[in-house]
Amino acid sequence: MAATIHPLNTEADRLLFAYWVPNVSGGLVISKVPQRTNWDLESNIRYAKAAEAAGIEYGLTQIRFLASYGASQQHESVSFSQAILSGTTSIKIIAAVLPGIWSPTVAAKQLASIDNYSNGRIAVNVVSGWFKGEFTSVGEWWLDHAERYRRSHEFIRCLKGIWTAPDDSGFTFSGDFYRFTNYNLSPKPVQKPHPEIFQGGNSDDARNNGAEVSEWYFMNGNDLEGFRTQIEDVKARAEKFGRTVKFAVNGFVIVRDSEEEAIQVLREIQGKADKEAVEAFRDAVQTAGASTANKTGMWANSSLDDLVQYNDGFKTKLFGTKEQVAERIVLLKSLGVDLVLTAFLHYEEEIEQFGKDVLPLVRQYEKEGRGKDAAFEIERTGHIYNK
Numbered sequence: 178m179a180a181t182i183h184p185l186n187t188e189a190d191r192l193l194f195a196y197w198v199p200n201v202s203g204g205l206v207i208s209k210v211p212q213r214t215n216w217d218l219e220s221n222i223r224y225a226k227a228a229e230a231a232g233i234e235y236g237l238t239q240i241r242f243l244a245s246y247g248a249s250q251q252h253e254s255v256s257f258s259q260a261i262l263s264g265t266t267s268i269k270i271i272a273a274v275l276p277g278i279w280s281p282t283v284a285a286k287q288l289a290s291i292d293n294y295s296n297g298r299i300a301v302n303v304v305s306g307w308f309k310g311e312f313t314s315v316g317e318w319w320l321d322h323a324e325r326y327r328r329s330h331e332f333i334r335c336l337k338g339i340w341t342a343p344d345d346s347g348f349t350f351s352g353d354f355y356r357f358t359n360y361n362l363s364p365k366p367v368q369k370p371h372p373e374i375f376q377g378g379n380s381d382d383a384r385n386n387g388a389e390v391s392e393w394y395f396m397n398g399n400d401l402e403g404f405r406t407q408i409e410d411v412k413a414r415a416e417k418f419g420r421t422v423k424f425a426v427n428g429f430v431i432v433r434d435s436e437e438e439a440i441q442v443l444r445e446i447q448g449k450a451d452k453e454a455v456e457a458f459r460d461a462v463q464t465a466g467a468s469t470a471n472k473t474g475m476w477a478n479s480s481l482d483d484l485v486q487y488n489d490g491f492k493t494k495l496f497g498t499k500e501q502v503a504e505r506i507v508l509l510k511s512l513g514v515d516l517v518l519t520a521f522l523h524y525e526e527e528i529e530q531f532g533k534d535v536l537p538l539v540r541q542y543e544k545e546g547r548g549k550d551a552a553f554e555i556e557r558t559g560h561i562y563n564k
């Protein structure tokens with residue numbers, strides 16, 4: 178049975194929306210500010226249903242094996258994704274997997290099975306790891322940055338190869354990290370050629386994997402120049418391989434009746450930051466970033482205030498009235514963004530509110546031809562990134 182299309186999502190060139198699934202405790206900000214966001218399954222099925230009703234087409238689970246950025250409890254991403262899929266009918270869930278901890282054999286098998294159970298609604302985010310303490314705690318080798326990404330590169334090639342290999346010959350691969358001989362996975366995924374593959378970061382290594390092997394390149398929150406240069410750069414790298422890649426960006430959304438009110442909420446989140454946890458997070462990501470050759474890793478230019486949203490979601494500045502936030506979103510589209518990954522302070526009501534207030538406005542602007550001319554959108558809205 179084909180999933181029903183939401184009335185807001187009929188145009189092929191529409192911007193897509195995702196939301197961060199809160200499958201770890203503490204919400205999406207490292208702050209002691211009160212949040213109406215829960216991390217249990219029952220609440221998450223409610224959020225996913227609200228997202229479906231709102232026209233948000235994807236959810237993204239995160240993978241953690243250990244407390245970090247204050248997230249003292251963490252549900253496992255693949256099983257959590259499957260549990261959400263079984264409670265919903267149309268949303269796609271992007272499950273995070275960590276090469277090293279997962280082998281491509283296990284990931285390909287799990288995700289193919291889930292694709293069958295869910296009628297083609299699973300996708301995968303291959304994350305390369307930044308948290309050394311997590312790897313060493315569970316007895317995994319902590320490879321340096323370039324090697325982690327080289328392993329992810331092979332991992333993604335193996336996923337694709339296993340999922341698409343002909344039944345008669347199966348999948349054969351000989352790499353530095355993985356080897357297969359005539360492996361025939363059955364059943365194959367129902368999505369053809371295979372479930373969508375996301376991966377991201379900011380470093381050269383992450384960009385190269387975006388250019389060479391993944392279908393989607395995920396970015397942390399950023400400003401106008403940060404997004405523009407990264408998108409142009411990854412596109413140029415992909416062209417060398419005769420490929421195109423789609424772009425997804427993270428943005429923390431605060432919609433209120435006035436811009437001042439929205440900024441006030443941001444100040445409160447940052448003012449009540451869990452300082453100890455933010456500083457521990459900064460130390461961990463700096464350890465990871467320090468091993469990139471040219472220090473272009475994610476979080477390289479993030480202030481402590483930025484790190485309160487652990488994927489730099491404040492930098493994207495999706496704060497203000499519904500009209501302001503919709504304008505900022507069409508600006509992102511004009512830069513070449515294909516998907517906006519949202520997060521909220523109060524999941525209990527803000528997913529629904531986003532669907533009621535912001536998404537229809539974005540669709541209206543798209544109908545008016547907005548989001549195509551970067552010079553026009555920058556002229557109109559780009560100044561917000563100068564503040």
Ligand SMILES: Cc1cc2nc3c(=O)[nH]c(=O)nc-3n(C[C@H](O)[C@H](O)[C@H](O)COP(=O)(O)O)c2cc1C
Nearest residue numbers: 239240273304305306377378379380383397474475
């Ligand atoms: C949208 C997004 C989601 C991510 N989710 C996870 C995750 O669930 N678990 C994890 O360990 N890392 C996650 N990462 C981190 C990346 O896989 C990678 O380790 C990080 O981006 C390092 O970036 P760098 O190569 O620029 O240093 C995520 C990154 C992005 C942009």
